[in-house]
Amino acid sequence: MIRVVLAEDQEMVLSAFASLLELEADIEVVGTARNGEEALEAVREHRPDVVLTDIEMPGFSGLDVARKMAEERPEIPVVIFTTFARSGYLRRALDAGVAGYILKDAPITDLVDALRRVHQGERVVAPELAVAAWQGSDPITDREREVLRLVGEGLPNSDIAKRLHLSEGTVRNYLSSAIVKLNARNRTEAFAIARDKGYL
Amino acid sequence: MIRVVLAEDQEMVLSAFASLLELEADIEVVGTARNGEEALEAVREHRPDVVLTDIEMPGFSGLDVARKMAEERPEIPVVIFTTFARSGYLRRALDAGVAGYILKDAPITDLVDALRRVHQGERVVAPELAVAAWQGSDPITDREREVLRLVGEGLPNSDIAKRLHLSEGTVRNYLSSAIVKLNARNRTEAFAIARDKGYL
């Protein structure tokens, strides 16, 4: 029996996956969570064999869960299942030591399969992403990342400078270098590219 | 027995919801679809009592499905279920004549409940959105919408002008008026606001 803790922020999707997994003879959902904190609590309480988590959740994300688990319970494998085929996410997930990374676009058998193989100690990565992972690593520095995030909120340079306690000129420099690295033509395009690749 | 056609672009989520709905004694999923076209085909083939569809799907969206259904099969109610609590989406969904609009954040009982009530001829709208619907209607003109969409792709005014066959000055004018209407400080913020309210 594979005992699973399941984390997913959308209530309906959570119950749907829970009932789907329960249909499998060798899988049991022992705990559910709507965010990262709840997931960690559930792990403490139920000591599952595998943690299955979405990436984008309010507050504590799936990547945060993976990192915490790697520290505190490295013996329990974490599987990420997500909408987003973004190489940046996968890279950071692998850095966080996840055992599996699969896409919600894939057939459901992939999910069940991944749980079983991860439970056996294997690693499972969505094939369409496996290639992307080891080429084109994240070129963006942390500062550039922060600036880009604020650009995405529509803040002008002057406000970004205030938020980050930098001079406006420095903000311009970071943004300029991010634009070059991402091969964008302006701030908006830089943000769009960084978002789509999962660099943020 | 309520016979349902279910449309949802993410394979895993689709199977999960299908198996969840099958657990209900009075609901039967007679057809599934990964996009709007498939949904309409499934409707033709299976003549369901209700169509349950996601909004954001590649190509033909859930709103497109609702509009087509209102024209061709006004007797079959359409229920939208979506991640997005955006008033603009709801407004356009209601304009398209949908019978229900519920959020994936809500408990699963809401979904089942909605299907039953819609099948009885009622209308069901997620309560957290019902208020938003009749205040703050979409202030954006079609031209402004087109410009904003291209802004979101990161295009500079000159490129937007080429794409829309307008002069660059005119693009600036449309964007300027959108910025004022949305109470934004610049193009990027205008895009972010319009996106979050579902105006695009």
Add this chain to the structure above:
DNA sequence: GTCCGAGCATGACATCTGTCATCTTCGGCT
């Protein structure tokens, strides 16, 4: 100690954006 590379700042400059007033054209409407 010296050198080097981050990280941050400055100033100058060219270009892009955003605002506004004004103008033309083309359909309606009366």
Add this chain to the structure above:
DNA sequence: AGCCGAAGATGACAGATGTCATGCTCGGAC
């Protein structure tokens, strides 16, 4: 015919943005 409003264009202007060269400081590496 005369009037009006929508769609689009123009030109001028101020301010924001993007690029680049240069400079400073500080914490390693040699």
